[in-house]
Amino acid sequence: xxxxxxIRRGVKLVxxxxxxxxxxxxxxxxxxxxxxxxxxxxxxxxxxxxxxxxEDHDDLMLDIxxxxxxxxxxxxxxxARMGENSNEPGDRIIFGIxxxxxxxxxxxxxxxxxxxxxxxxxxxxxxxxxxxxxACYYPAPSCFCDSMGANPVExxxxxxxxxxxxxxxxxxxxxxxxxxxxxxxxxxWLGEKEIIMPQIPHLSRGVDFxxxxxxxxxxxxxxxxxxxxxxxxxxxxxxYTCPTCNCFDLQAQTWRDQGYNFNCYETCMxxxxxxxxxxxxxxxxxxxxxxxxxLHKLQFFSERYGQPLCTGCGRCTVLCxxxxxxxxxxxEIKEHQQPK
Numbered sequence: 333x334x335x336x337x338x339i340r341r342g343v344k345l346v347x348x349x350x351x352x353x354x355x356x357x358x359x360x361x362x363x364x365x366x367x368x369x370x371x372x373x374x375x376x377x378x379x380x381x382x383x384x385x386x387e388d389h390d391d392l393m394l395d396i397x398x399x400x401x402x403x404x405x406x407x408x409x410x411x412a413r414m415g416e417n418s419n420e421p422g423d424r425i426i427f428g429i430x431x432x433x434x435x436x437x438x439x440x441x442x443x444x445x446x447x448x449x450x451x452x453x454x455x456x457x458x459x460x461x462x463x464x465x466x467a468c469y470y471p472a473p474s475c476f477c478d479s480m481g482a483n484p485v486e487x488x489x490x491x492x493x494x495x496x497x498x499x500x501x502x503x504x505x506x507x508x509x510x511x512x513x514x515x516x517x518x519x520x521w522l523g524e525k526e527i528i529m530p531q532i533p534h535l536s537r538g539v540d541f542x543x544x545x546x547x548x549x550x551x552x553x554x555x556x557x558x559x560x561x562x563x564x565x566x567x568x569x570x571x572y573t574c575p576t577c578n579c580f581d582l583q584a585q586t587w588r589d590q591g592y593n594f595n596c597y598e599t600c601m602x603x604x605x606x607x608x609x610x611x612x613x614x615x616x617x618x619x620x621x622x623x624x625x626x627l628h629k630l631q632f633f634s635e636r637y638g639q640p641l642c643t644g645c646g647r648c649t650v651l652c653x654x655x656x657x658x659x660x661x662x663x664e665i666k667e668h669q670q671p672k
Contacts, residue, residue: 344529347515347522349494349502354394357521358382358427364517365423365462368406370399379403379426394428395496397472400647402575403433407440407457414582414593424457425514427464428494432477432645434465434487436575442637443578462510465490469530474646476659479538482643485530497527539659541630541640544666548631553623556664561622563654564601570648570656571599571625576641600625626661 349357359382361367367382372391378401385392393399403426437458444454468484471477477484487493491511495503504522506515515522571577581598585591601621633641642658649657 343526345524346527346529347504348497348500348525348527349504349522351499351501353521354502355392357518360518360521361425361427365425367425367427368403370394370396370428372399377401379406379429382427394466397468397470397475398430398432398645398647400573400651402436402573402645402647403429404436404440404575404578407437407454407461408578408580411594411596412453414595423460423462425462425464428466429463429487429490430466430468430645431482431484431487431490432475432480432643433575434463434490435477435480435482435643436645437463438489439576439633439637439639439641439643440578442639446637462492462514463487463490464492464494464511464514467493467495467530469496469533471533471535472646472650473536474649475535475644476537476539476646477644478535479541480642480644481639484535485532495529497530500525500527503527503529537646537659539644539662540666541662544630544662545634545640547665547668548627549635554665554668556661556668557619557623557626560656560661561619564618564622564656565654566601566618566621567653568599568601569651569653571601572597573647573651575643575645575647576629600628626658629658630662630665 358367358369362382368379369382369385370393371378371380371385372393373380373389377393377396377399379399380390384390406424406426440454441458443449444451445458465487467486468475468477471484475484485493485495489508491506491508492514493505493507495505497503501523504515506512571579577599579598579600580595582593582595584593629641633639649659
């Protein structure tokens with residue numbers, strides 16, 4: 333077969349969104365929904381509402397691999413009053429979310445929408461959230477999402493997947509009834525082109541999780557907890573930038589005869605999290621809190637839901653000031669030999 337015929341076999345007739353019109357397109361989406369996009373705002377990067385975009389101070393970041401603050405903050409606000417229903421009209425669109433973060437929302441769904449743990453607020457927000465995922469063709473050296481059940485270019489539960497094909501624009505593919513409905517509303521923004529789709533990427537990093545859960549069941553008290561927890565600063569940057577960590581605390585705010593209850597983010601890396609009545613604390617040492625975090629992700633969650641609470645996004649590895657690497661932790665657990 334000739335080279336040109338081989339190329340023609342890879343050509344697809346697809347819907348394409350013009351890159352030059354992306355800001356106008358987001359304005360169109362924002363007419364009917366609250367649209368969250370990856371953005372740099374000052375020194376911070378995260379998903380922010382497009383309605384708050386300031387072209388003099390903010391940068392739209394659809395072309396970077398990932399932002400540091402995950403879209404978990406949209407699904408589970410860091411601070412929320414209890415007993416309040418969200419009466420905001422219309423849908424919410426998370427635009428440009430990567431496969432690892434789509435996978436993270438799948439895991440949050442397991443926590444808040446299954447078994448006896450259904451959360452009313454989360455369910456309400458999830459039902460009106462549309463995920464427009466951006467396929468990853470150039471993963472970072474810290475990424476290992478395919479080892480943790482995520483496909484970098486085919487996020488299973490995304491409503492729409494966009495593919496960056498350079499100057500040709502963004503290939504637009506609807507993947508669900510929600511995605512099809514959204515596509516119908518913006519059909520006049522999409523053209524049709526014959527495109528050669530990018531090749532599926534090769535991730536330079538990976539980890540073999542098979543057998544790790546069973547190994548932790550046999551002996552969870554390993555020497556590595558002491559070795560890795562010693563440099564840990566218990567700063568909890570790994571927790572707050574993790575797309576799946578979901579612990580929260582219940583507190584009350586009062587002023588004279590008025591007040592309200594609220595929930596807020598909590599972290600197992602802080603000592604007060606495990607403080608009990610009588611001021612006893614089973615995890616007073618940093619080593620125990622460090623160990624508990626990894627056991628939750630790799631053992632406890634797997635035991636309950638049949639999968640680990642990690643998506644391979646690599647944020648914790650990149651941001652940890654002590655250089656603690658979850659891939660190395662998993663590998664060492666797997667390779668550990670129990671003394672005879």
